[in-house]
Amino acid sequence: MSAIIKRPEIKSVDFCVDENIWGHRLYDEQLPHLTVLEFLGVLGSNLDRPLRPHQELGGPVMFKPQRQIRLRGLLFNNPYVESIAESAASDEEKWKQWLERFGLGATGNGDEDMTYLRRSFTSFDDFAKAIELLRSSSFESRSNKRWSSKFAFPFGPDALYEDLAIDSRGRMSNDRRFFARTGELLYLMLTRAKRGAELGDTLAKRLFDHEAPMNRLAKALQGSPQHADEPRQSGYLPEATNVRFDQICEDWLSILAKDMPIYDALEHLIAITGLNMLLYFLERAKRVAGDDKPVEVVCEIVSKERTKVRALSGDSYQFNQGLPAKxxxxxxxxxxxxxxxxxxxxxxxxxxxxxxxxxxxxxxxxxxxxxxxxxxxxxxxxxxxxxxxxxxxxxxxxxGKIHVSWSRAIGLSSRRLSRRTRYAPNDRLLKSIVVSIVDDRMQLDEFLAEAKRRYGLVIGDAEGSRLVDAKLVDQEELSENRDNLEARLVGLGLVRRLSDSCSFVENPFAFQGEAAC
Known part of the structure; x- marks a missing residue:
């Protein structure tokens, strides 16, 4: 059992119970993409020692997040830029109108004088197109969140910034609603993983390239970086080691080793991080409640027929939902x-x-x-x-809402064709799992066994032997569930059938040669 690290006093809470179990803190409104963004912000502040412990193993990490008020204001508090660009006014007049309008809504946090933009862009229309390009690729650009809690896609170091609340007087605070420290916990988990330093070096090289084209565009809009006034200390993570920390690290290294652009890899990193963090949440709950058996996630591969697997998947979901309160x-x-x-x-x-x-x-x-x-x-x-x-x-x-919100966010749970929520992974999550597990190709049965070992996923009859032995389901129904998965993966171009009894799961980003059965 992992050593538990002494918890510091946490002044922002009345008592520490959730914090003692999972750390300070996991939070339901900080979904996996926000967790990864917060993580990258901490990493970007520590590129001189990425994913290395700052003190002894288990100590906190210091970081100084970026705020990038100008960039986020241009992207998300600038609704009139399109109408001005589409007008018949001269370029000079467009700049004049826009500077006046933007100035009226300036927060007074370094966004009062935006004339540097005229030196960065050859015309107002180019400026407007740059904003549209970055805005269209951002996270939740069409959501009704406050503008200061919307985020650019992490194209590079200049596109990263923390969540902020900004009041009518321009006073800023990180109110911990969407950056609630879950990304800080992810950073601590990876500093405590066996291969954390290796991952840190890889991420520093691949994701923090100042000369990447899209990062240069973000920098042209932002100008010089804006940071928080003072360094911060990371949150508290109870365990010094945990096999789940190592699994997250291994999955990240596996995905980053694939032959795909780093920006495409981020989609898979977010999904697989959400799955692993959800499992950390459930595994820790189970151990604290006195149950050392592995977490089990019985997955229905959705079909039109109502099967016993669907009912078992719903039961599995409800059982896991009750673990944290226990x-x-x-x-x-x-x-x-x-x-x-x-x-x-x-x-x-x-x-x-x-x-x-x-x-x-x-x-x-x-x-x-x-x-x-x-x-x-x-x-x-x-x-x-x-x-x-x-x-x-x-x-x-x-x-207590984390299991519901995170499993839905990563595409693990669904109510499709059912009144009950159950585990029914969608295509995007299945693809991320394949990209993480399969280096080149792997027999389907080996893939299912590895998915059970890593993530507790129960899909076929071999993985669900306990359920069959307990007479909760017939072996044939689980075999059919496995066949449904195979058909889904064939449709996604992720499985090649070489004969009736020989199917290979193939990673589309590492395809090499022909398989022999």
Whole structure:
């Protein structure tokens, strides 16, 4: 079992339960693409030592994120640039009109004087086309999020920046809504992976090229980079080592080794990171709840027929959905088994000793009565029950929604043809899994076995032997599910059938020669 790293005091929370289990913090509104963007921002601030621990293993990482107010304002707070470009006005008049309009909405954070743009672009129309190109490739450009929480595609170092809230007076704050530290946890996970340094060097070389054409375009719009005023310290990740950290790293290295442009690879990196982070969330929950069996993700490969596999997939989804809340309750109540808790029964003031233990473990109850409730007259058992109640209530607000929101975001779950949500991976996720697992080609049965080993995915009868032995499903139904996957992968150009009993999964970005069966 991995060593647990001592948690620092976390001043932004009333108590630490979710934080003790998963770190500070995983958050449902920070979807996988936002997690990777936040991760890249931390990496970009540490290119002199990418994915290397700053202190001893388990210590925090320091970083100074970019803010790029001008770039994000030009892309997402600039709705009139198209109409001005399409007008019949002269180039001089277009620039004049645009500078006046943009100036009215300037935040006062380095975006007051935008005249440098006239030196960067030969005409206003070229300027407008550059904005459209970067905006059209951005994340969630059409969403109703505030403009300061929309993000350019990470074409290079100049296109990276943190999430911000900017009020009507131009005051900026990173309110941790969409960059909630999950990307910082990903960075810490990869610094603690065995091959983290190797991955860091690869990413620094491939993703942080200042001379890449699209990065040069972002730089022409942004001008000189804008940074946060002071360096920051990363969040807290409990475990010093974890096989899931190594798996994320191996998957990233595998995807980056494929013969594809780095910008195409990012789509697969985001999907496979979301899958691995979701599994970290469920695996950690399962262990804390006292269950050391591997997480199981029973997947239906969607077909028109309602099958027992569909029902089992829904059951698997619901079981995993309940794991985190079980972990929260188990973690709080586990303090009763602590040797110091038991020994406190013989102390002169046992309840006072146990309250001190709870403060050390959970930062609760507050020593100064900070939540307007007097805990001094409560027994230790009452305190444990109260904390479990509070922790579950807070857990349900955001952390408890991670399984639902992340599995949907990466294309792992679906309600298609069913009233229940169940695991039913879509084509994009299947392709990312193939790109991650298969170097060149692999027999289908070997691929399914590896998908089960890495990600707990149960698709065919061999992977679902436990379910067959328990008489939860017939072997034939799982075999049919496997055949449905094969047909899906054939349709995606990812499987080649050489005979009735010999099918190979092929990575389209590493195709070499003919296979022999």
């Amino acid at each position: 972990a929260v309750r188990a973690h709080v109540e586990s303090i009763r088994l602590d040797a110091e808790w038991v020994a406190a029964a013989s102390a002169e003031f046992p309840e006072a000793e146990r309250m001190k233990l709870m403060r050390d473990r959970f930062q609760w109850p507050p020593a100064d009565g900070g939540d307007d409730e007097d805990y001094t007259d409560k027994s230790s058992d009452e305190l444990v029950a109260k904390l479990a109640e509070n922790a579950l209530a807070r857990h349900e607000q955001h952390v």
